Amino acid sequence: MGQAKVKLDKELLEKVKKFAQLAGYSSPQEFITHCLEKEIAKLEESDSEEEVKKKLKGLGYIS
């Protein structure tokens, strides 16, 4: 599995470390992965919303 490094602002990294520990994550990496997955899931959800919107557009009654 490929790995990639991501640069984080030092201040943000400190917060990540602190809250990862407080929230019971085993590592900052696990915490970051979880946050990103949640955000991506939201975006994927809105993709399907986009499809619904496009499909509704053909209905003559709305613009």
Added chain:
Amino acid sequence: MSSMDRRQFLKGGLAAASLLAAGSSLPSFLRGSGGRATRTKVLVLGFDGLDPRLLNRWLREGKMPAFARLISAGDFRPLQTSIPPQSPVAWSNFNTGTDPGGHGIFDFMHRDPQTYIPTFSGSLSTESKKALKIGNLVLPLSGGEVKNLMQGRTFWQILEENEIPATIFKIPSNYPPVPTKQRTISGMGTPDLKGSYGISCFYTTDPGIPKGELSGGRVYEVFIIGNRVEAKLPGPINTFKKDRPEALIDFQVLIDPSQAVAKVVLPDQEFILKEKEWSGWKRVHFGLIPTQSVSGICLFYLKEIRPHFKLYVSPINIDPGHPALPISTPESYAQELERVFGSYFTKGLPADTSALDNNVLDEGEFLEQDEMILRESERMFDYEFERFDSGLLFYYVSSTDQRQHMFWRLMDEKHPEYDPQLASRYGRTIENIYGEADRFLDRVLQKIDKDTVLLVMSDHGFNPFRRAFNLNTWLFENGYHRLRNPWKQEEGSFFENTDWPRSRAYGIGLNGLYINQRGRERDGIVNAGADSENLIREIAAKLEQLVDPKTGERAILRAFVAKDVYHGPHLEHAPDIICGFNMGYRISWDSPLGKFPKNVFEDNREKWSGDHMGAPEIIPGILAANRRVRAESPALYDLTATILDIFGIAKNKEMIGETIF
């Protein structure tokens, strides 16, 4: 159903009908010799949107001779429509003999209370839940599903239980067709191949035409290089691929250097079009993965070659010869029609009103397309009427509705889009389509036998749509709806800017208003029970008093409270208030999708200029019958009870109508 099956079915039907007729309360005109109802037949002609005032006007002027004959021998009534008088709602009332509380269709659009996003009310498509991912491919391991959301039993299912055969031709709200052995083909609600209400494509070199997404269409910029135009025809979303791209077909148009003629070259066929010529149906195949493709049918129209190239391609209809989605029962019925007639319109509302609204087609071109629809409809009626020898035949015509939507402005001098020049040419379009309905009826009256009960009906009438009401803007201005950034009021859609934890009400759909109710909506804040009830009554009272400052007229005649007007188990899904608009008014273009335009009222500047979102008492449909009608004020669901009664079948307990005879 094969012919053998159908004969067996008929045989069963005759036996059942004779048993039921013995000692039944059927009126004498329905009984055949020896007291048997074996010859009883019911023909229902459904002209969408036929309006009693317009019909009466042209009857008085002697322009509707067939209707005059029918009415003088039988009867005529305005027909009570549904609340609200939208076609999917109204036809569902008829299909099931209930009101929206019983069948669960409240509007063209419902909403998901967890996301506040509008949803299709009529059907739900789900993709395969199990899939195998290989590289960029997603291979479904089980089939997806499409489901008709109309609840309750339809009258043709009940006829089937009683062994009375029926053919149901394009009745709205029957997509996908409800399970039955009867012969049915779906109508309004049937999507195009992209799963939408209809998206056309327009390819042009004209720099003056804006490119991109339109409501119900797309405009593509193309270039002529060496007399050749290269373009792509978009098809359905390719769910086999991980990034879900649109399936595309590459095609070329080769333009004759001197004549107004071009050759369209598709991967597996080519054809020549003159300028201003329609292609007839062309079958197109979209490859999804090497082993899977899906076929659709579309019309090409070469609008202009010079000075600017303009090519229109209709929404891609489901191919009835190889239906990718379920459009008929039995499945073979769609194919049988295709064998007899070739390709035919399968999209629910086939006329491309969006193309006219977007100036992609002009009035004459739109009418050419709708003419094809009407003539096809007549040919298919003749085919079904010819073999109609028992039971029930329902037949639907859409052009009456679609032409009134698009051409009202040209017979209404008060309409903001009235254009005297266009009116001189197209001002009689609506009168003409009423004339076509009359000629359609005349074909029936010439052939119908005396034992056949004929019901000619429409689901609602028509009103002008001159002024548009922004319900969500009104809710915002009156403190019922809050925006996170009020200075961005006019930006975005789908309530992107809404402050839900501070909003008490919102509008979605064409007539519906919902309370943001705690425990029901995701961020609901109004308690169910007394709090919600009081708020509903307060808003309804204010809406009924609302006056348009420009005209001094009330915009909303009746603000119906759902629990006062609906009956049945699906009441909990209803909008809390249903707006019944005054003559000349309708919901705006933007409000139904959660937008907040600046003004509460605005002129309707669209070609879509007639509509039917009014309070039901000002917009009834029509009922004409070849029998005397006892009921003074019949409603759509009464016709359902009537049909069952004619065949001696008791209505089921959910049905709320009574026989009209």
